[in-house]
Amino acid sequence: AFLIFLIKIDHDVCSNYGNWVYVAGVGNDPRENRHFNMIxxxxxxxxSGEFVRAWCPELARLPN
Known part of the structure; x- marks a missing residue:
C-alpha cells in the first residue's frame, strides 16, 4: 500500500484501500458469491483482444 501511495498522483487512502480489499475478495460485501470474472x-x-495483445506479447499472434 505504501508503494502505491508513493506512485499515485491522486492517492486516497480510503478509496484505494477499499478497492484493493474488494478486488482481493477479502473485504465485507453484502452480496454472496460475488467474484471477479476475467472472461x-x-x-x-x-x-477484439487489442488491449491484451498490446500488453501480453506472448498472445500477440493469436487470432481474434
Missing part, C-alpha cells in the same frame, strides 16, 4: 470483463471491455 466476462474481457468480452465486455476488450472484445
Amino acid at each position: 466476462k470483463q474481457a468480452f465486455d471491455y476488450d472484445f
Whole structure:
C-alpha cells in the first residue's frame, strides 16, 4: 500500500484501500458469491483482444 501511495498522483487512502480489499475478495460485501470474472470483463471491455495483445506479447499472434 505504501508503494502505491508513493506512485499515485491522486492517492486516497480510503478509496484505494477499499478497492484493493474488494478486488482481493477479502473485504465485507453484502452480496454472496460475488467474484471477479476475467472472461466476462474481457468480452465486455476488450472484445477484439487489442488491449491484451498490446500488453501480453506472448498472445500477440493469436487470432481474434
